[in-house]
Amino acid sequence: WRSISCFRLLASLPYMSIVGQIVPWNFPFLMAAWKLAPVLASGCCTVLKPSKTTSLSVLYFADLIKDVLPPGVFNVITGAGSKAGQYMLDHKGFCKLAFTGSTEVGLSVAKAAAEKLIPATLELGGKSANIFFADCNLEQAYDGAQLGILFNQGQVCCAGSRIFVQEDIYDEFVAELAKRFNKVKIGLPWKEDTQLGATIYKAQLDKVLSYVELAKEEGATIACGGEQATDGALKNGIFMKPTLITNATNDMRVAREEIFGPVAVVIKFKTEEEVIKMANDSDYGLGGAVWTQDINRAFRVASSIETGRVWVNTYNQIPEGSPFGGYKQSGIGRETHKVILEHYTQMKNILINLSGQPSGFYSQK
Structure with missing residues (x-):
């Protein structure tokens, strides 16, 4: 090699x-x-x-x-x-x-x-929709929102970086999720209690931080995080705090461009039809999830989203043998x-005449 x-x-x-x-x-x-x-x-x-x-x-x-x-x-x-x-x-x-x-x-x-x-x-790349309906199991949902965007420091192509929350539970959901984000253990990768490690290199951290500033310029709110973690042993590293951007709309750049870090935008929706439209209003289509206790709704939404993979009541589970890939960009x-x-192969057709006789088209009599 x-x-x-x-x-x-x-x-x-x-x-x-x-x-x-x-x-x-x-x-x-x-x-x-x-x-x-x-x-x-x-x-x-x-x-x-x-x-x-x-x-x-x-x-x-x-x-x-x-x-x-x-x-x-x-x-x-x-x-x-x-x-x-x-x-x-x-x-x-x-x-x-x-x-x-x-x-x-x-x-x-x-x-x-x-x-x-x-x-x-x-x-x-991706900008996947992680959709939470009002009837979802909230404890399961909070865990899924974190797994969707914090896994591997958010440096995942199918990360659930657009969190859509139905208006009935929006305030409660955002408040509790921000509280849980603030409790995530950021640490050195060899520490057993570490839940969130470092970004890949400084240029990537700078890019992530620049999107936080862009969110503010676009009129969004930083509900938690939004800055580099520098406490104790982290001061000389490149660690990003888990970040939630709220009061966001689907047309903002932070909701449309891949940030590739532990940063998610939270967008409020009213109806099933509205969230399907917003989820599909993206250049990307790699991952996504639907959180609901209504199996019919789960199938309707999952089937309607233009994306290569949709999880239902889970996120970032990648079992062997299941197809992985995307739509659009x-x-x-x-x-x-x-x-x-x-x-990785090409189809070839080989046709064999086993009769021993000519085709007859040009046969002479």
Whole structure:
């Protein structure tokens, strides 16, 4: 898996067998496994590039399996996306591209694939709707709202970053959720009692903080958090306090753009029809959830939301074998399900004449 020889192997392997794959920094080890599985199942080989900020996880993954796979099947290169990543997009030896990451970069991957007339699967950004109806189990709902946006410090593409709350329970819900956000244990990642760790790097923290300021400029209110955590051992780190933005509307930038941090906007709604319309009024469609004790309502809303995955009375549960992928700007294709093999294979038709006789169309008599 050494990068020095990765692209040399492209010239020696059969055509239509090599896939170029790029994975992000937020789940590097997991994403590498997700990407490798269909490669092996379909009999392909891959050159995979991790994010420059989390390369060690993928290199360790490659080291774990180096004696399991034949040489040349799984190859890892490292480097900046603007250099190593672009080299992959420009290379003519790939038969398919696969990418997980931002929508902005995903568009570049799609363009590179289109210019070569090769397929691409893309798992991109999100601004998922986490919808709470008045009849929901509140204790279950508070837990689900936190899991939806605080899991992995909110650095999750399918994070429930738009929290829609029915007006009958809005005030109670926001007050209690803010109280619980303030009690979340922010700490060092190796501490057993830590519930929320650090953001990936300072530039990302600065981006998250800039969205808090933007929310204020747009007329929203910061119900809790909204600033960097600097107490005790955290003072030299890059920790963001869990943040709820209230008095928000669905047309605000903080409700439309992916923040990628432990920050959620809370939006009030009246009716089922209204919240479906607002949930779908987004460029993204990756995840989402419905919280209600009415199973008919759950099915109606879940079926109506334009998104690749909808949880009911839970969030961020990702069982093996369930398809994962998005609508609209959230990408193309579904991973972690057998349907992904359709993107790593091509259908061929072979027709055999077993009669021993000519077709008869041009037969001479």
